[in-house]
Amino acid sequence: MRRKREKPVWRRLFFTILVLLLAAGIVGDYFITRNRIYAGVRLEHLDLGGKTAEEAALMLHGALAAINFPALPVTLTYGENKFTATCGELGISADLERMVAAAVAAGRDVPYLFRFFRRLQLARTGQKVAPAIRIDCQQFAAALAELCQKLEQEPVNAELELTADRKNVRIIPDRPGYKVDYAATAQVLQQTLKSLFRPLAAGLVLAPVQAEVTAAGLEVLAIREPVATYSTIVSGGIPNRVHNIRLAAAALDKIIIFPGEEFSFNEAVGDTTAAKGYKTAPVIVGGELVDGLGGGVCQVSTTLYNAVLRANLQILERRNHSLYVDYVPPGFDATVAYDSIDLRFANTHPYPLWLRTFLDGNRLTITLYSTTLAGQKTEVYATDVVTIPAGEKVAETDDLPKGTRKLVKKGKNGYKATVWRVTTVNGEEIKEKISQDSYKAVPAEYLVGTAEIPATGGRP
Secondary structure, three states, X not given: OOOOOOOOHXXXXXXXXXXXXXXXXXXXXXXXXOOEOXXXXXXXXXXXXXXXXXXXXXXXXXXXXXXXHHHOEEEEEEOOEEEEEEHHHHOEEEOHHHHXXXXXXXXXXXXXXXXXXXXXXXXXXXXXXXXXXXXXHHHHHXXXXXXXHHHOEOOEOOEEEEOOOOOOEEEEOOEOEEEEOHHHHHHHHHHOOOOOOOOEEEEOOEEEEOOOOOHHHHHHHOOOEEEEEEEEEOOOOXXXXXXXXXXXXXXXXXXXXXXXXXXXXXXXXXXXXXXXXXXXXXXXEOOEEEEEEOOOHHHHHHHHHHHHHHOOOEEEEOOOOOOOOOOOOOOOOOOOEOOOEOOEEEOOOOOOEEEEEEEEOOEEEEEEEEOOOOOEEEEEEEEEEEEEOOOEEEEEEEEEEOOOEEEEEOOEOEEEEEEEEEEEEOXXXXXXXXXXXXXXXXXXXXXXXXXXXXOOOOOO
């Protein structure tokens, strides 16, 4: 057999030295470039190749300081509206960390041994690092809120509105508002950023803001027509009393009471204090008519009570006055006193109720609007009405001539009455006793003179 010829020693030595040199070159290159940005990497006009991350950050910082980056203008547009502020005012700063990290990462997306050709390509064609900014969300939002205030619009709630004759309810549609979407605007500014060395610009993003009360929401309530109404005549002799009635009626106006909800007159109107504008007028306290803050408010509670009775709602709390009031028949009044006497009822109607109050001249009207229940009718009436005569109280006085009679205080008849409510549902009557009330009589007070009148002498 023929023996294989062995390779010359010098050839093996050559290849060994070549491998060692190549390995040394690779190791040397690795240690030289491992902490440096590869050649060809740029940020706009700045060449970052060969620099460490710290050196690149320092270069970027210096370049931005030279142009006073915080003073760089930013223009935000929406349609024909333009708003301008500086980067500093908007809380915008250069994101040096992200840009340097991107520069360091350029060409390093493959293992080191496979980067040679990638680096050659970088050095030949170059690679630009995208500019990056940071935005302080709170400062950005606060600055835009002040800057773009005229651009934003508050939503307008849908409203219930009465027709001119007050017999039907219609809906005024809601209108959405518009508010600057700070997060979306910041995102657009980030995405459209072209340069850190030229003024910034972006479009404002406005987001629609839905109204809290929508037409669709009101339509569901089925508030369409009057289901009960009642009026009382307001005496115009005491201006303060009329003023108080107007205030209390306004506090009740446009309240919506939902099915199953309990209503409290005192909670709705609140305390009748001077701070809330109430004035002094006659009130009944302990069976006596005296001056007090909020006099006249009981006429509002009484008018509401009568509308509630006729709407066939459940009365939870009600008390009559100790003395008869002349704006309703006996048994149909409802007195209130904050923190002690209330008028409360529950909405037992299957639909929400819209409470409206009207003061037309000397007529106070309270109407409850909802959907009328077909086949249902309610009547309210009083029986066993008894009048208790006022009587008289006479006191003698020598301040008046004998035989003289002077009225000091008017009397007031008392009454007793029983109130009933009859509800007819599809021809079937349901009768319920609502109340049995009594009002005490107040006698008229007279002074009778006892002083003797001296006789006058005749002619001589």
